[in-house]
Amino acid sequence: MHKIINFKSSTLLPLALVCISIVAMVHSINKSKADSAMLKRTYTLLNLSKNIQTIPIIQNDSFKSRLLPGNEGVAKAVDNTLERMLDNLIQMQKITADNPAQQKQVVEVRTALETFIHESNKSLINKGGLNLLGPTISIVSDGEINQLYAVMIERLREFDSGLQKSSQQQQKYASLSGLASEIIMLVSLLLGVSIFLKTHKGLRKEVSLRQRAEEYWKSALTELKYQKFALDKHAHVVVTDTQGRIQYANAKFCEISGYAQDELIGQNHSIMNSGQHPKGFFKEMYRIIAKGETWHNEICNRTKDGQLYWMDTTIVPFMNDNGKPESYISIRTDITQRKAVDEKNHLLAFYDPLTTLPNRRYFVDRLSKAVTASKRFGRKSALLFLDLDYFKTLNDTQGHHIGDMLLQQVASRLKSAIREGDTVARIGGDEFVVLLDELNEDIIEAAGQTEVVGEKLLNILNQPYLLNGNEYISTLSIGVAMLDSQTQTEEDLLKQADIAMYQAKKAGRNMVRFFDPVMQDTINSRVALERDLRKALNEKQFQLHYQVQVDSTGLPVGAEALIRWRHPERGMISPAHFIPLAEETGLIIPIGAWVLDTACAQLALWQKKSFTSHIELAVNVSAKQFNQVNFVEQVRQSIARHHINPSMLKIELTESMLVDNINDIITKMSELNAMKIRFSLDDFGTGYSSLQYLKKLPLSQLKIDQSFINDMSSDGSDRTIILTIIAMARALNLDIIAEGVETDAQLAFLRNYGCDHYQGYYFSKPLPINEFELILAEGAECSLNNPLLTLAA
Ligand SMILES: Nc1nc2c(ncn2[C@@H]2O[C@H](COP(=O)(O)O[C@H]3[C@@H](O)[C@H](n4cnc5c(=O)[nH]c(N)nc54)O[C@@H]3COP(=O)(O)O)[C@@H](O)[C@H]2O)c(=O)[nH]1
Secondary structure, three states: OHHHHOOOHHHHHHHHHHHHHHHHHHHHHOOHHHHHHHHHHHHHHHHHHHHOOOOOOOOOHHHHHHHOOOOHHHHHHHHHHHHHHHHHHHHHHHHHHHOHHHHHHHHHHHHHHHHHHHHOOOOOOOHHHHHHHHHHHHHOOHHHHHHHHHHHHHHHHHHHHOHHHHHHHHHHHHOOOHHHHHHHHHHHHHHHHHHHHHOOHHHOOOOOHHHHHHHHHHHHHHHHHHHHHHHHHHOEEEEEEOOOEEEEEOHHHHHHHOOOHHHHOOOEHHHHEOOOOOOHHHHHHHHHHHOOOOEEEEEEEEOOOOOEEEEEEEEEEEEOOOOOEEEEEEEEEEOHHHHHHHHHHHHHHHEOOOOOOEOHHHHHHHHHHHHHHHHHHOOOEEEEEEEEOOHHHHHHHHOHHHHHHHHHHHHHHHHHHOOEOEEEEEOOOOEEEEEEOOOOOOHHHHHHHHHHHHHHHHHHHHOOEEEOOEEEOOOEEEEEEEEOOOOOOHHHHHHHHHHHHHHHHHOOOOOEEEOOHHHHHHHHHHHHHHHHHHHHHHOOOEEEEEEEEEEOOOOEEEEEEEEEEEEOOOEEEOHHHHHHHHHHHOOHHHHHHHHHHHHHHHHHHHHOOOOOOOOEEEEEOOHHHHOOOOHHHHHHHHHHHHOOOHHHEEEEEEHHHHHOOHHHHHHHHHHHHHOOOEEEEEEEOOOOOOHHHHHHOOOOEEEEOHHHHHHOOOOHHHHHHHHHHHHHHHHOOOEEEEEOOOOHHHHHHHHHOOOOEEEOOOOOOOEEHHHHHHHHHOHHHHHHHOHHHHHHO
């Protein structure tokens, strides 16, 4: 240190020259790290020269002539340069007014410049200059330091060659883009100017700007300090990066979250997630803040030891120079207490304290939304009004606490009986309501579904209750009002369901009644049909009819077994009428098993007669039946029981079945196929068959749906579909059968395009077994007279 203080005043020029030669050396070494170290050393040397009190007499002639006191041209040039620099900074301050980060940098440079000018009265390169260079060095990379250094040296040379060029240079530097370049330019100018200033006392400039800048900074800092203090007192502050990693958390936040600051910094904010928000909640939050917009909401977080707490949260994105968020500042206030009060109030306002079910107010709100949806979108819903039978008697004889126990148990059974999305509420003493949503679009189907749920609820609530150690059986009456586009108001609906419930009570209690008499009739007949269907199997009311299938020469080659129900009072009921109900109620399982077994028994008989032994039999199998886990086994057992040739059995599956569980279907089909059973795909063309699946299924036949055959004469596109199906079957090496053939024209068209087999009223309607066998017995004669041969002739 002392050594340097003892520097002689005459060292200024050599110092500048040292500077230049160092730079030259640095350039020749051309290594950025060494450059920056060298540069720092040079600055230090220059700075230390402030201790040199005597102005050096510059030996070099070219310098000397310009630096001598009284050289007004030089003085003016320096003044101009300084003014331009300050003007430039003032301009930059204006331009960067909307960017606080840039503004701060400009103000820093300006302050440093002013400081520098002021200080340069006393020294060559001084603290002010170094302060300016210090932050500059720290904010620029090594490469930029080299650039800075190069500019600085160039400036020294320019001073050497004449300051009059400075305005051109100013322009040149102004073209350098970006703030960093601007700073480099100013620094280099300053370095040059400072040397000059030191040597020319007459040019010293009185600068009050520095004081102003200092005051500005002081007040800005104080303001910031106040703001930070107020914020920290009031709010929980967290700063995260764009990946959600915590960069900063204030003490208040650490306190509420239970984490120490070093446990939070670097962690992802999600460590505080409570799991209380729906999936899309944070996704939506990030979507907004990533756009640079402010987000505000209430968030539930979890403390380090697992407690939940609520924060009213505002997240402000902090943008970089490219207009992209570089971090997110979240400012929060603790609203846990308010939330608890809100929740308590909500519970009191919308829930029944005895059963914890929603109350009337809540339910009416839900109902009103359902009414709107049914009016607007035609959605079908149902309102069930439940009233416990003889509840008043229980209350009066056993006391209210026993009545309360029953109500609580009823509520809990109801809650577990309904689907998610449906609503159950207690709206009065022993009155409960249920809203069933998203029922079938068809109102009759929807009413059928409601009837099923109503019966289920009766069953569940009829099970014995244990009240204070005693068993108690309670029944209930249910009234139903359906919601459709005609629905008036929620109050009307409640009245209708209430009326229907009283009808149920009047009719003997413990039953479901619909408000609409037409609906009630439909439901009644459906209930009756279901009841009769359950009896039909035991009472042997089903029988199979057989419809012939012929080949392209008209010879009978097979038959389709079609079920018929001979009802004791209603006569013959079409399968189109009862099969859907059987599927809905699950009765299709025993009915389907009966069909399969009866068909196998028939095949066994046919195998023994010469005129029928070649006839194969197709059986319809519904989705529910096929999806049974033991379906393959059932078939195996039927085949074994009747000792039939399995290759004579054909299973018809509908195309619509292939939508779900396709892999399971393929597995089962393959197992059955391995037993030599064949498959025909029924109603082909009406579903959504994917060629991908068709390829994988072990099918032997496609059955063109009768709707295409029916409309082919009037609809050209149906003809095209038929031809496409035939072509597809050819490509997949599948047999093709057309069903519903009724006319010469249909037959001629199909035959012309190479259909393999035919079924329809043109040949025969489905017939009872004895009539069907008559046709087969007359087969030879039949084939001679058959329309296909006539056509072929
Ligand atoms: N799961 C089961 N479904 C079965 C069973 N038995 C029948 N069904 C299905 O019921 C639907 C109605 O059947 P049905 O009233 O027997 O009608 C069949 C034929 O009678 C009728 N058909 C045949 N040819 C013609 C014709 O030329 N014109 C015309 N209008 N109708 C005709 O088509 C029905 C045969 O349909 P498909 O099964 O698609 O070949 C029906 O969906 C049956 O599948 C059963 O045991 N199990």
